Amino acid sequence: MTEKLTPEARAAALARLDGWTEDTERDAITKTFWFDGFDAAFGFMTRVAIKAESMVHHPEWSNVYGRVDVTMTTHSAGGLTALDVELAEFMDRAAAGTGRADMG
Numbered sequence: 001m002t003e004k005l006t007p008e009a010r011a012a013a014l015a016r017l018d019g020w021t022e023d024t025e026r027d028a029i030t031k032t033f034w035f036d037g038f039d040a041a042f043g044f045m046t047r048v049a050i051k052a053e054s055m056v057h058h059p060e061w062s063n064v065y066g067r068v069d070v071t072m073t074t075h076s077a078g079g080l081t082a083l084d085v086e087l088a089e090f091m092d093r094a095a096a097g098t099g100r101a102d103m104g
């Protein structure tokens with residue numbers, strides 16, 4: 001089973017990630033992505049969904065028009081793991097416009 005990150009690994013991951021903040025109350029990280037309308041937001045979500053399925057690891061998220069609110073945590077571990085960081089990094093790349101279904 002995937003283990004929760006150590007405090008050191010967690011701090012290093014947060015320093016590496018772009019704009020993610022900690023939700024310390026539930027040991028999760030969150031970020032709001034903004035896109036130029038629904039089409040771009042849903043395109044992002046589609047790329048992330050394909051990646052999430054391949055990882056068998058899924059975001060908690062909601063979408064309103066060009067806005068996507070994301071929370072990442074690992075339910076089975078009860079907190080933040082390397083899987084959350086991996087998918088968060090993928091989202092940062094996908095949102096930067098380099099996202100492809102076959103990406104990373």
Ligand SMILES: C[C@H](O)[C@H](O)[C@H]1CNC2=NC(N)=NC(=O)C2=N1
Pocket residue numbers: 056057058059073074075076077
């Ligand atoms: C059965 C299936 O592998 C599990 O329910 C997976 C699915 N996606 C998941 N996603 C997340 N974020 N955490 C999990 O613990 C998790 N578990």
